[in-house]
Amino acid sequence: MLVDLTDDGARQARLDAAFLLASFSSGRVVGLSATGPMLDTYRSVGAETMRYQTMRADMLRGVEQAGTQALSEACGRHGAPADYSHLLAEQDPGWALATHGMASDIILPGLPGAPSDLPVLMASAAEYALVNAGRPMLVVPPQARLSKIDTALVAWNGRREAARAVSDALPLLKRAKRVILLVVIGGKGLWQHGDGELLRWLGTHGVRATLTVEESSSVAGCLLQKTQQESADLLVAGGYGHSRLGELMTGGTTRTLLHNTPVPLLISH
Structure with missing residues (x-):
C-alpha cells in the first residue's frame, strides 16, 4: 500500500x-x-x-x-x-x-x-x-473511514476502465453489506452496458449487487448525488474513459470525482 x-x-x-x-x-x-x-x-x-x-x-x-x-x-x-x-x-x-x-x-x-x-x-x-502507474488508486477525503462498508456504489458504463475498477475493488466489495451498480444514461439514450453479465460475475465472487439506472446530463453529478442519497461508504469508478486532455480542459467526470468525492473513491484507469 x-x-x-x-x-x-x-x-x-x-x-x-x-x-x-x-x-x-x-x-x-x-x-x-x-x-x-x-x-x-x-x-x-x-x-x-x-x-x-x-x-x-x-x-x-x-x-x-x-x-x-x-x-x-x-x-x-x-x-x-x-x-x-x-x-x-x-x-x-x-x-x-x-x-x-x-x-x-x-x-x-x-x-x-x-x-x-x-x-x-x-x-x-x-x-x-x-494514468501512468497502472495501479488502482484509493482517494480518501478527510474524516472518511473504511472500517465499515455498509453500502458501496459502483459506477458502470460498460467500458474497460469501469471493468478494471470493479475487478480492483472486489476485495472491498466482498466486505460491503450492500452493493449498488449504477448506470447513468445521458442524452444519447440507453445502450448495451453489459450490466447483466457483470451482476452474474459479481455473484460468482459472493457479491450480491442490485442494478439502478438513472438519467442525467452529468455523470459525476449523478454519482455524487447518489452517493449522498444512499449514504454510501465507498465509491468505485473507472477513470479517464474519454480523452484525458479534454477532461483537464473541461473538468470532466474523473476530475470532478477526484476533487469532490465525499467518501473513499477507488478509481482505476
Whole structure:
C-alpha cells in the first residue's frame, strides 16, 4: 500500500485506510515523502555550497522524521502490529507516486486540491499517477473511514476502465453489506452496458449487487448525488474513459470525482 505522506489534512485518514487494507491481506504500508527535485550547486561556489548542503540535509532530515512519525502514529492507532516503511524521494510527487506505485498493489495519493490551484492543462499528482502507474488508486477525503462498508456504489458504463475498477475493488466489495451498480444514461439514450453479465460475475465472487439506472446530463453529478442519497461508504469508478486532455480542459467526470468525492473513491484507469 503506497501512501502519499503529504500533510494536506487527509493524511491521517488515508494512513488509517492503508493500515486497514494491509490488515486484510497481511500487506505492507509504504509511506512516500516526495520533496520535489532538488538542485545540486556547483562545488566551485565554496561557502555558499556548504551552507546550501547543510540546509538541504536539515530539510531532508525533517521530512524523514515527520514521515516516520506519521507512520508510527498510524500504526499505533491501528492497534495491531503492522509492517511499514518510509520512502524519501527527491522527485516530483506525481512522478514518484507513478514510478513507485508500479511496484505497489494500490496507491493512496494526497488530495488533488482545487482545480483552480493548477494551470488548466496541468495534472495533479493524483491524476498523473492514475494514468501512468497502472495501479488502482484509493482517494480518501478527510474524516472518511473504511472500517465499515455498509453500502458501496459502483459506477458502470460498460467500458474497460469501469471493468478494471470493479475487478480492483472486489476485495472491498466482498466486505460491503450492500452493493449498488449504477448506470447513468445521458442524452444519447440507453445502450448495451453489459450490466447483466457483470451482476452474474459479481455473484460468482459472493457479491450480491442490485442494478439502478438513472438519467442525467452529468455523470459525476449523478454519482455524487447518489452517493449522498444512499449514504454510501465507498465509491468505485473507472477513470479517464474519454480523452484525458479534454477532461483537464473541461473538468470532466474523473476530475470532478477526484476533487469532490465525499467518501473513499477507488478509481482505476
